[in-house]
Amino acid sequence: MTGRARNTHGPKWRDDRVWQAGFLIGSALGAAATIAGRHAEKAARRGLVDWPEVERIAIGRLRAAPGTLDPAELRAAEPAYAAAMASIVPALTSALGSPLPGVVERAGVVDRAGWVRANTGSFRSLMSKLETDLLDQVIPPGGGLAKATMALANRWVTTRQLGFLLGFMGTRVLGQYDLALLSTEAAPGKLLFVEENIRATARSLGVPIGPFRTWIALHETTHAFEFEAHPWLRPYLAERLERQLTLFGKDARGLGREAIRGLGRSLRGESGGEHWIEAMMGPEQKAIFRDVQAVMSLLEGFSDYVMDEVGRDLVPGVAQISARFHERRTKRTAFERSMLRLTGMDLKMEQYKKGEQFVRAIADRRGSAALARLWEGPHTLPRDGEIDAPDRWIARVLDGSPA
Numbered sequence: 001m002t003g004r005a006r007n008t009h010g011p012k013w014r015d016d017r018v019w020q021a022g023f024l025i026g027s028a029l030g031a032a033a034t035i036a037g038r039h040a041e042k043a044a045r046r047g048l049v050d051w052p053e054v055e056r057i058a059i060g061r062l063r064a065a066p067g068t069l070d071p072a073e074l075r076a077a078e079p080a081y082a083a084a085m086a087s088i089v090p091a092l093t094s095a096l097g098s099p100l101p102g103v104v105e106r107a108g109v110v111d112r113a114g115w116v117r118a119n120t121g122s123f124r125s126l127m128s129k130l131e132t133d134l135l136d137q138v139i140p141p142g143g144g145l146a147k148a149t150m151a152l153a154n155r156w157v158t159t160r161q162l163g164f165l166l167g168f169m170g171t172r173v174l175g176q177y178d179l180a181l182l183s184t185e186a187a188p189g190k191l192l193f194v195e196e197n198i199r200a201t202a203r204s205l206g207v208p209i210g211p212f213r214t215w216i217a218l219h220e221t222t223h224a225f226e227f228e229a230h231p232w233l234r235p236y237l238a239e240r241l242e243r244q245l246t247l248f249g250k251d252a253r254g255l256g257r258e259a260i261r262g263l264g265r266s267l268r269g270e271s272g273g274e275h276w277i278e279a280m281m282g283p284e285q286k287a288i289f290r291d292v293q294a295v296m297s298l299l300e301g302f303s304d305y306v307m308d309e310v311g312r313d314l315v316p317g318v319a320q321i322s323a324r325f326h327e328r329r330t331k332r333t334a335f336e337r338s339m340l341r342l343t344g345m346d347l348k349m350e351q352y353k354k355g356e357q358f359v360r361a362i363a364d365r366r367g368s369a370a371l372a373r374l375w376e377g378p379h380t381l382p383r384d385g386e387i388d389a390p391d392r393w394i395a396r397v398l399d400g401s402p403a
Helices: 002-044 051-062 071-096 112-138 144-170 195-205 209-228 233-250 255-267 283-313 318-330 334-343 345-366 368-375 390-398
Strands: 107-110 175-178 190-194
Touching: 051 112, 051 144, 071 107, 071 195, 071 209, 071 283, 107 112, 112 144, 112 175, 112 190, 175 209, 190 195, 190 209, 195 209, 195 318, 209 233, 209 283, 209 318, 233 283, 283 318, 283 345, 283 368, 345 368, 345 390, 368 390
Parallel strands: 107 190
Antiparallel strands: 175 190
């Protein structure tokens, strides 16, 4: 009887110990998972993008680009731009009827890496406006390890996509009027000239570097005129961009799926002429987007128009430079066309073309003096549909016909 009792209670006793051990291990694993989830959530909520890594990736890609210049060579180019600006500013002041104080002092020659650093900061500032809303949706407080892990994976992918994008753009941008539209400090804009790309482009076009520098500087300085001579323009665009970002950040769920679907439809020619970026937007977003696109087309087109018109008396061989440069814009490799489409930069190329046609049509029909009406205020900016039909803008603004 005693032996049988031991045989009966022994396994039960062992089962109890196993169960207790399992409970303790399970509790420990649960606690560890909770702690890991909290740590992962904390890490994930640091941001949607690892900006230092974006900068590192982009600059790393640019090191392989031909034509890299050392700091001494960049400094040696500064007097050439200073001389160009010394002739550009009075010529623009005379042609456009507005002074440009301070813009010469805020011009600088940078390499590709310097351009990336400046624009990483701009992208970061832009993203900060919607990051909190997006993070709350992507990884809600207490979302746990699974959601945190997914958010960290998304950050890894997004970081590399942005690094690749800035690396791609960094080999193509020639100059930039660097203006942080959403900066809380409303700092004045700066002119940046990417000397490595300017030299490479002049060589590929077969044009002399001196006049080409002046021509590019004229374009970017015209952008400075657009904003600095018309102080209402910056807050006007900033307000619309802020509203666009707010709407975008309200509901990020399904955004990635919609982007992929929209891009697929666009590449298959099934979008009805709508860009894949626009296909992700709701009605209010589309209305704001189209208004902003009309203004951006004006900004780019006006600068292209001025760089040719004012450049006639300022840039030796401007007709040849312009013809070769615009021909270059139309000749893209299949890879470049795909990248432009994927990144939305094709919209900017369209802005150049449509905007210049719009500005030139107004000058041809009513004289260059009529162009001053473009900058009177928000009410005289071209509206959606008017960039493609300048006669509608002329009727509304110059002739006072109802819209």
